[in-house]
Amino acid sequence: MPARRTTLLTSAAVAVLALSACGAPGSGGGTTQAPATAASGTAAACAPVAGDKLVLLTDDKGLQNADNVLPAVNTKAATDHPSLVTLLDSVSAKLDTPTLVSLNKSVDVDRRTSSDVAKEFVQKQGLAATDQSGGGAAVVVGAAGFSESATLAEIYAEVLRSAGYQASTRTIGSRETYLPALESGQLTAVPEYAASLATYLNSQANGANAAPVASSDVDKTVAALTPLAAKAGLTIGTASKAQDQNGFAVTQAFADKHKVSTLSDLASACGGVVLAGPAECPQRPFCQIGLEHTYGLKISDFKSYDFGAIGQAIRKGDATIGLVLTSDGSLG
Structure with a gap:
């Protein structure tokens, strides 16, 4: 594995x-x-x-706990470009756990590239945008240091490119490394996981002994995550049904x-x-x-x-x- x-x-x-x-x-x-x-x-x-x-x-x-895949977006970027979150939410609508397993199989078992798998997924799911809302704006989608994150980042970037954004991807590594880059605006968006991100931000904001905010209920977990993310300068998109x-x-x-x-x-x-x-x-x-x-x-x-x-x-x-x-x- x-x-x-x-x-x-x-x-x-x-x-x-x-x-x-x-x-x-x-x-x-x-x-x-x-x-x-x-x-x-x-x-x-x-x-x-x-x-x-x-x-x-x-x-x-x-x-x-409910570790559903969802987009985390730099709030300034989301404010400057309102279509960002909407486009990434469209990806969430097409993801569930069997689909995520299939994407991972294509990369980890069948040895295809994340980029090729992402392009095929966007095409098959009809995720290409119908307008050019990006207006040529440059955005960077970050990925953690494992293949699933890289594939999701490539899917995000492919959808954004179809809408007229100049989207690139960058693999950075662990949450401790990529989250500060997202908060500062070096990264525009990152595929994240509801419970893990909520736990991390809760610890950062309230200390290691803070009362847990994540649970097996994805709606409650996202409700707790959203204000924690806002304090960190992040906007949270819609949680998908895909869980890792x-x-x-x-x-x-x-x-x-x-x-x-x-x-x-x-x-x-x-x-x-x-x-x-x-x-x-x-x-x-x-x-x-x-x-x-x-x-x-x-x-x-x-x-x-x-x-x-x-x-x-x-x-x-x-x-x-x-x-x-x-x-x-x-x-x-």
């Missing part, structure tokens, strides 16, 4: 997650609750089932055998499962702790892997379920 936006822990959320382990909400995960009661106490343990195809189990109780966040996958063969499609289904069907995840998973509220407390899932064994090796461990039948990213191209 290539380097991606999120893993179990981000530097901006360390203090929040430390509190989360004691029962408070955490970045990347919803509220830690009292242990749920599930039928897993009487059901038989479910052995791993090997298979080539992975399938995400729906997080039906909102364990994870922590999720849990099993093989399709396992899901078919046990007739499970949600994490609640899994907890009811299985009296024990083998969980694969990074080494810190057993101590994190949105990994093993969250599965046990929110869903009542019994973890009979935990196996530690580097993040990029988890999917293969599930496919080989070394683990029943594993932590993955919901937009991972290998899920396509």
Whole structure:
């Protein structure tokens, strides 16, 4: 798996997650609750089932925070060029998680360039503008240092070019690097993630121990994010339905055998499962702790892997379920 936006822990959320382990909400995960009661106490343990195809189990109780893709735009640029946000919102309207998985598969698995994938996406989705509202204005779309962000940035730039903007893209790196450039106007827009950006800006504005503002509810998360962004000189566009966040996958063969499609289904069907995840998973509220407390899932064994090796461990039948990213191209 290539380097991606999120893993179990981000530097901006360390203090929040430390509190989360004691029962408070955490970045990347919803509220830690009292242990749920599930039928897993009487059901038989479910052995791993090997298979080539992975399938995400729906997080039906909102364990994870809503990291929906949305545009973040420099407010001065948005004021000077009103069509900027409107054009980028049109991209949000065409994005959902399966579409994001497909885009990532094209780049990460099929080895196509982000630029080519973006051009094809804009054409197929009919996103090219019908007027020249940009008037030749120069804009720079920033990208973080992973392929999904680069592809989204290229899509943004392609749509803006179609509207008469002189749009270029620039890969800068981490949020700690590109966000100051966006705030200062060196960058015009960046594809962002609702919960992660809200958590970061909340920490910047209110300190590392600030009460969490992100949740599994995307509308509430964006409502909390918007004023934080405004204070930083940023305008937030419409959140898409596409999410890149922590999720849990099993093989399709396992899901078919046990007739499970949600994490609640899994907890009811299985009296024990083998969980694969990074080494810190057993101590994190949105990994093993969250599965046990929110869903009542019994973890009979935990196996530690580097993040990029988890999917293969599930496919080989070394683990029943594993932590993955919901937009991972290998899920396509």
